Amino acid sequence: MSNAATPNDRPTIKSRIFSLATLCGVVAAIAYVGDGVYRVATDEFVAPCALSPDSDLVIQAKLSMATLTAERFKVTTRREEIDVIVEASDKAIAELEELKTSAARGLEFTAALTTKQASAGTSDLQALSTQRKDLGAMIAAQEAFVVQIKKDLDAGLAAKADYAREKQTLSQMKLALIENDRSRYVTEVTMSQVNLTQQALRSGGGAHIATPEMLMLQDQLVRISTEILKLKAERRSAIAEKVHLDEELKMIEELTGQLKERPTFTAASQNLTVAFVPYTQMDGVESGAPIYDCIWGLFHCKAVGQVTKLLPGEVILPDPWGTPTRGQYATMSLSDPHVAKSKTLRVRPQSAAVALANKKSEDRLARLK
Numbered sequence: 001m002s003n004a005a006t007p008n009d010r011p012t013i014k015s016r017i018f019s020l021a022t023l024c025g026v027v028a029a030i031a032y033v034g035d036g037v038y039r040v041a042t043d044e045f046v047a048p049c050a051l052s053p054d055s056d057l058v059i060q061a062k063l064s065m066a067t068l069t070a071e072r073f074k075v076t077t078r079r080e081e082i083d084v085i086v087e088a089s090d091k092a093i094a095e096l097e098e099l100k101t102s103a104a105r106g107l108e109f110t111a112a113l114t115t116k117q118a119s120a121g122t123s124d125l126q127a128l129s130t131q132r133k134d135l136g137a138m139i140a141a142q143e144a145f146v147v148q149i150k151k152d153l154d155a156g157l158a159a160k161a162d163y164a165r166e167k168q169t170l171s172q173m174k175l176a177l178i179e180n181d182r183s184r185y186v187t188e189v190t191m192s193q194v195n196l197t198q199q200a201l202r203s204g205g206g207a208h209i210a211t212p213e214m215l216m217l218q219d220q221l222v223r224i225s226t227e228i229l230k231l232k233a234e235r236r237s238a239i240a241e242k243v244h245l246d247e248e249l250k251m252i253e254e255l256t257g258q259l260k261e262r263p264t265f266t267a268a269s270q271n272l273t274v275a276f277v278p279y280t281q282m283d284g285v286e287s288g289a290p291i292y293d294c295i296w297g298l299f300h301c302k303a304v305g306q307v308t309k310l311l312p313g314e315v316i317l318p319d320p321w322g323t324p325t326r327g328q329y330a331t332m333s334l335s336d337p338h339v340a341k342s343k344t345l346r347v348r349p350q351s352a353a354v355a356l357a358n359k360k361s362e363d364r365l366a367r368l369k
Contacts, residue, residue, distance in 0.1 A: 046275040061264035284349025305334035
């Protein structure tokens with residue numbers, strides 16, 4: 001019996017081959033569609049963005065940096081002014097404290113002077129009192145002598161000139177007594193003033209007794225004390241403002257550092273291609289993750305580069321579907337710069353083995369550095 005195919009069997013073989021080819025095509029199509037569906041489900045969608053020095057975002061970053069720089073200059077200038085104010089306040093307070101100490105000793109001169117005046121006045125009063133007694137005795141004796149001369153003149157035993165001379169001597173003695181009384185009165189007035197001054201000094205200006213010098217000194221001391229308190233208050237206020245400015249300057253430095261890390265700042269000096277990564281698409285976006293460009297974002301995907309770094313800091317931009325949302329920037333290394341004009345790119349998460357190899361490579365490089 002022969003196994004050769006008969007003419008009637010040939011259509012059956014062709015049908016089977018066609019069916020097998022169709023089945024393979026269907027399986028391949030299903031596999032392709034399944035792979036595409038799987039990739040769509042696992043890939044992360046990002047929105048590319050080509051930044052240049054003329055981009056609106058970059059210009060806004062420049063304006064922000066200029067504002068921070070101007071504010072930093074303003075704060076630094078004010079801080080230097082405060083340092084000068086504090087230094088000047090310290091010098092002024094020291095000088096006023098010294099002046100206050102000197103003024104407080106101003107009454108020491110008055111006390112010493114009044115003590116000497118009191119001692120001299122007491123001696124003067126004692127001398128004037130002794131002189132008055134002597135003058136009284138001399139006047140009494142001279143009056144008796146004049147009476148005797150008058151009797152002798154009437155009896156013709158004395159000359160008229162002798163009588164006139166002795167009477168003039170009596171008048172001079174009386175005049176000396178009057179001068180003694182005047183001097184004693186002046187000295188007593190002076191002693192009363194000295195006693196009042198000493199009493200005021202002993203009471204320290206209390207008991208409603210104070211000399212004009214004490215009032216002037218008290219006024220000066222009050223003025224000095226008030227000025228010292230004012231300077232100290234201004235100094236404390238300046239130091240508090242300086243602490244606030246230091247905190248503000250620290251904040252400005254932090255903001256400046258954060259702004260410099262943004263790609264919009266780097267793009268101020270060179271063109272830069274980045275991708276906006278929404279938070280909902282961030283799981284697989286990491287350093288080294290491959291980037292794919294697909295037709296309509298779904299079909300015929302081809303590798304066009306990889307993610308270099310996911311940048312810190314939140315931004316709000318349109319997502320790949322045009323809805324404003326929150327996310328972060330990621331820098332990319334693209335083999336074709338024109339790909340940055342695409343509306344959507346896909347980032348394919350790395351496999352565990354590739355991720356582990358990259359991690360080991362990064363650790364090795366870190367140890368070498």
